[in-house]
Amino acid sequence: EAQVTQNPRYLITVTGKKLTVTCSQNMNHEYMSWYRQDPGLGLRQIYYSMNVEVTDKGDVPEGYKVSRKEKRNFPLILESPSPNQTSLYFCASSLSSGFDEQFFGPGTRLTVL
Amino acid sequence: GDSVTQMEGPVTLSEEAFLTINCTYTATGYPSLFWYVQYPGEGLQLLLKATKADDKGSNKGFEATYRKETTSFHLEKGSVQVSDSAVYFCALGGSQGNLIFGKGTKLSVKP
Numbered sequence: 001e002a003q004v005t006q007n008p009r010y011l012i013t014v015t016g017k018k019l020t021v022t023c024s025q026n027m028n029h030e031y032m033s034w035y036r037q038d039p040g041l042g043l044r045q046i047y048y049s050m051n052v053e054v055t056d057k058g059d060v061p062e063g064y065k066v067s068r069k070e071k072r073n074f075p076l077i078l079e080s081p082s083p084n085q086t087s088l089y090f091c092a093s094s095l096s097s098g099f100d101e102q103f104f105g106p107g108t109r110l111t112v113l
Numbered sequence: 114g115d116s117v118t119q120m121e122g123p124v125t126l127s128e129e130a131f132l133t134i135n136c137t138y139t140a141t142g143y144p145s146l147f148w149y150v151q152y153p154g155e156g157l158q159l160l161l162k163a164t165k166a167d168d169k170g171s172n173k174g175f176e177a178t179y180r181k182e183t184t185s186f187h188l189e190k191g192s193v194q195v196s197d198s199a200v201y202f203c204a205l206g207g208s209q210g211n212l213i214f215g216k217g218t219k220l221s222v223k224p
Contacts, residue, residue: 004156033211042202042216043157050210058211090156098211099145104156 002027004105006091012111013081021076021108023091031094032074033058033102034066036087043090048098049074081112115140119203119215126193126222134188134218136177136203145206146170146179146186151217152199160188160201193222 004025013019025032033048035058045058049068063085065077074093078085089108094100120135138146145164149157161170166181175190186203203215 031210035214040216043214045211045213048211056209092156097206099206101159101162102149102157102212104158106156 004093004103006105006108010109014113016080019078023074024072025093029093030096033092034076035090038087083112086112115207115213117203117205117215122219124220128224129192132190132193134201136186138184138205147204148188149202150199195222195224198222
């Protein structure tokens, strides 16, 4: 089944404790992206990647890191999480760019205390 | 910069009512336009899209027409069902090959 998977689905952590949210797709897509969804703000892009080893900042990259060492994986790293990073996070992938149909993962709900 | 503005919700309708969710955009050039839908507890999924002026995207009874003159891409459905209850996001293809989303409109359909 073609899908985007994210882990964990739910995470409660404390300020400053490094964490990684994994994202994997099995559709051989070139493009991958991370978004955060907050009430009243909609979806905002954090980082995106057009291809392996190519990543770029989205609208709200501060406090986040990403890497794209393999085509299928695009982990999101929070080196020192803070409460303002409490949010619902989505990973998405598409064939070659953001203009192609994006397939979204189920989301990761992160709470930083 | 590029941006999308869509009507604020929530929108509450009775089953079989007519639905319109307004969406306008600001962009240089002629971007591709999209509607994504998010059902409760799920990620977003593409509902329909249009890539040039006057194009009409359609899917599952929903339609939207790319209006260059009014920079709009309003979503419509003639007769909504309870199963259409979801959050709807308008989006445009940004100049950097990314998607720029509106804030979303929550639709609740009552039986």
